[in-house]
Amino acid sequence: MDTTSSLEGLQTDEQRLVLDTVADIRKCGLESILSLPQLVVCGDQSAGKSSVLEALTEIPFPRNDNLCTRFATEIILRRANSDSLTIKVIPDDKRPLAEQESIKAFNESISDFSDLPVLMEKAMSLMGLSNLSTATSNAPAFARDVLSVEIEGPRRPQLTLVDLPGLIQTETKGVTKSDVEMVKEITNHYVSQPRTICLAVISATNDYANQGILTKVREVDPEGERTLGIITKPDRLPTGSGSEKAFLNLALNEDIFFKLGWHVLKNRSFEEGSSSFMERNASEDSYFNKSNFKVLTKECVGIEALRIRLSQLLFEHVKRELPRLREDLDEALAESQSQLGLLGSRRATPDDCRAFMAHLSLEYYETCKAAVNGHYEGEYFNHKINQTFSLSSPNTNRRLRATIQYMNTVFTNALRTNGHKYHIMGKGIPINEATSSIGVLSDEETEGGLPISELESPKKLSSSQALKWVEQVLVKTRGRELPGNFNPLVVGELFWEQSTNWQQIAVDHVDDIAHVCTQFLKTLLLAKAPKDIFNRLWASHIQDTLKKRSDAAARELAMLVDDIKNYPINYNHYYTDTIKKQRQDRQKDALAKSIKEATTQNPATFSQMTKVATSTMTIDPDQVIKRYTQHIDPDMERHSCEEALDCMMAIYKVSQKTFVANVTTQVVERHIVRGLELIFSPLTILGMKDAELEAIASEPLSAKRKREFIGDRIEKLKRGQTILRKVMGSATL
Numbered sequence: 001m002d003t004t005s006s007l008e009g010l011q012t013d014e015q016r017l018v019l020d021t022v023a024d025i026r027k028c029g030l031e032s033i034l035s036l037p038q039l040v041v042c043g044d045q046s047a048g049k050s051s052v053l054e055a056l057t058e059i060p061f062p063r064n065d066n067l068c069t070r071f072a073t074e075i076i077l078r079r080a081n082s083d084s085l086t087i088k089v090i091p092d093d094k095r096p097l098a099e100q101e102s103i104k105a106f107n108e109s110i111s112d113f114s115d116l117p118v119l120m121e122k123a124m125s126l127m128g129l130s131n132l133s134t135a136t137s138n139a140p141a142f143a144r145d146v147l148s149v150e151i152e153g154p155r156r157p158q159l160t161l162v163d164l165p166g167l168i169q170t171e172t173k174g175v176t177k178s179d180v181e182m183v184k185e186i187t188n189h190y191v192s193q194p195r196t197i198c199l200a201v202i203s204a205t206n207d208y209a210n211q212g213i214l215t216k217v218r219e220v221d222p223e224g225e226r227t228l229g230i231i232t233k234p235d236r237l238p239t240g241s242g243s244e245k246a247f248l249n250l251a252l253n254e255d256i257f258f259k260l261g262w263h264v265l266k267n268r269s270f271e272e273g274s275s276s277f278m279e280r281n282a283s284e285d286s287y288f289n290k291s292n293f294k295v296l297t298k299e300c301v302g303i304e305a306l307r308i309r310l311s312q313l314l315f316e317h318v319k320r321e322l323p324r325l326r327e328d329l330d331e332a333l334a335e336s337q338s339q340l341g342l343l344g345s346r347r348a349t350p351d352d353c354r355a356f357m358a359h360l361s362l363e364y365y366e367t368c369k370a371a372v373n374g375h376y377e378g379e380y381f382n383h384k385i386n387q388t389f390s391l392s393s394p395n396t397n398r399r400l401r402a403t404i405q406y407m408n409t410v411f412t413n414a415l416r417t418n419g420h421k422y423h424i425m426g427k428g429i430p431i432n433e434a435t436s437s438i439g440v441l442s443d444e445e446t447e448g449g450l451p452i453s454e455l456e457s458p459k460k461l462s463s464s465q466a467l468k469w470v471e472q473v474l475v476k477t478r479g480r481e482l483p484g485n486f487n488p489l490v491v492g493e494l495f496w497e498q499s500t501n502w503q504q505i506a507v508d509h510v511d512d513i514a515h516v517c518t519q520f521l522k523t524l525l526l527a528k529a530p531k532d533i534f535n536r537l538w539a540s541h542i543q544d545t546l547k548k549r550s551d552a553a554a555r556e557l558a559m560l561v562d563d564i565k566n567y568p569i570n571y572n573h574y575y576t577d578t579i580k581k582q583r584q585d586r587q588k589d590a591l592a593k594s595i596k597e598a599t600t601q602n603p604a605t606f607s608q609m610t611k612v613a614t615s616t617m618t619i620d621p622d623q624v625i626k627r628y629t630q631h632i633d634p635d636m637e638r639h640s641c642e643e644a645l646d647c648m649m650a651i652y653k654v655s656q657k658t659f660v661a662n663v664t665t666q667v668v669e670r671h672i673v674r675g676l677e678l679i680f681s682p683l684t685i686l687g688m689k690d691a692e693l694e695a696i697a698s699e700p701l702s703a704k705r706k707r708e709f710i711g712d713r714i715e716k717l718k719r720g721q722t723i724l725r726k727v728m729g730s731a732t733l
Helices: 005-010 013-027 049-057 097-104 113-127 177-191 212-220 242-251 277-290 303-343 350-373 400-418 463-476 489-498 502-528 531-565 573-597 621-631 636-673 682-686 690-697 701-728
Strands: 038-043 072-079 084-090 107-110 146-153 159-163 196-203 227-232 262-264 422-424 459-461 599-601 617-619
Touching: 038 049, 038 177, 038 212, 049 072, 049 159, 049 196, 049 227, 049 303, 084 097, 084 113, 097 113, 107 113, 177 196, 177 212, 196 212, 196 303, 212 227, 227 242, 227 303, 242 262, 262 303, 277 303, 303 701, 350 400, 350 502, 350 682, 350 690, 400 502, 400 636, 422 463, 459 463, 463 489, 463 636, 489 531, 489 636, 502 531, 502 636, 531 636, 531 690, 573 599, 573 621, 573 636
Parallel strands: 038 159, 038 196, 072 146, 196 227, 227 262, 422 459
Antiparallel strands: 072 159, 084 107, 084 146, 599 617
16 A cells, blocks of 8 residues: 655645544544535546546546446545555435445455455445446446545545546436436535535546536535636647647636636546556656646646645635634534433433423423513523514513513403493593503404404493483383382393493403413423423323313303392492482583573773773572573483483493402412412422323433434534634644
8 A cells, every 4th residue: 555755745744733633523423414624526427536536545446437436435544553444335314224224334444455446346236336338237327325435554644535426417328317316416415515625627528618517616616715626638639729728728717717726637548547656647747848738837737736735725724614613513512402402301211200300390380480470580581582572472471470461451451441332422431442551562462352453342322322221221120119210220230231241351351361371381391391291291281280270260250240240239439439420420510501501791891091801701690590400300210310320330330340350360360370380390290100200201212312313413513522622722723
């Protein structure tokens, strides 16, 4: 496994330090997690990619002009005390698990490159690839598997290069349309990674405008920041021809511009296939000294110059990417730790399950109790706190007490403005002003029942229409009472009709509160527990408990509704005060009207002394008394109706306040809100049997596998993080 002395020129000691860092990170198995810096040799079919890779690494891969690269080949160069070569196959993750395990088991080592062709044949057979020279095989021509060739030696640099299958323009014998698409997918997977340096190889034997690799690399790297163009087979161009001139202009970066520029190589021809690497390099030097390509600078031609160029390019690229790589690694680690945190503690035994559930229930209890009491300290209550207050937002509902208070206020306004069937003009009951004093939510933002704007508005009645309504009820309830008096039970009948809307408004409000509390608990548990535990805990325990609480609330509300359907009972002086005030208001109106009618305007008089004209009014007390007496309605029935209406309005106001207080305290607080934290508390866990806890908290097989996967991922990321911290803190970087 001898190498030329120039191969060691691929890196200096400083460069090895940086590239060794990437190699160590790659050893941690982070390639599937992060995009790592690497060199990728890509190009069209038969562009000479494998020859470029062979010259760079001085590894004599099996070559045949009739065959092409059939899979991605990863060349991993490692520095070690002794020479060795190991071949593995990394299976495509889309293969069945059994096939993947079989392929992973392939691991062959050799100490002589002459044994490499046999090993590669074995690897191709393991991948199930066909022989392109025959058309009888039904096996695929290309594979998504990766051939990994790891070469160690004391003079080897730390470097990874990847040779990709050449892009195919059309179907041919033994190559199907699906093969063409597969090669495109493989190429795109590698070249699209942001930390890949693309070595875009084109052959001088074909018009470069027809070589698809140039289109592909410009798609993924439009600024040409990580692409180096490589021209092969310049010796096949007729000397002095237009084609030769075109490729010279391309090499001078005057046509297709890459910031990394272009490089020209002369690969071994078919006749030179048996020559050594030293002979190959000498032949190349001779060509560039004599041909028209001698106009190019020495830094842009030949394999030795390419090694030096790649060395510096890769070093600068990796050095620039390391800070970003560390950021990506830290982000991936934080995300993985978050995913592991959501899985919770390991839950394999009954004791594990009990410990996990005890911790979970304590977190639930403390957070839920704080939300019910309106104590909003902690991260949970400040999640996206700047969002607009909205009942449809889970983030709003995290602050449960604030939400309940708001909804109770909306309920109170709804009952005040829409609870009565008739709006009697001049009686002081507001109409349809539901949430104007709050102004936070739109009408559409109630969760269960109708928005306030959709509730049927009270029917407006004038005073005469209201008295007519009372008269109709009074006639139907007439007993033995004398004219001018009314049956006291008429007040109950008037009240029942006036309060018709209370039941529906209250039912909707209680349903809305129950819905909000349910959503609050779901949001809380999903934030604290893995989803599988949430589903089982909700179905086996919480859902039934909430149903019992809702049923109890419904029964309590039904009793309150039954109370208002019975004849009103009142011991609140506000009732008599209201009746007295209404009578006084009528008397004041009559007196004011009488005074106005008994008032006469005297003619204006002009004072010579003050030069001011004055006018006076005269109020005749006898006329005031006379007219006030005339305003007393002798209609005894009308008097009864007014008195009954006053009594109904007074008891309505008193009962409405009582009903609101009862619904918010005896129904909402007692049965729905209070004690939410006790639904799932440490005491609940204490009373559960081991079998119950295991049924809820035991870890499913899929979760165990996920835990192992995430745990392995975290270990890899932590090792990578340690490596990066060491090198990022060194003076070199």
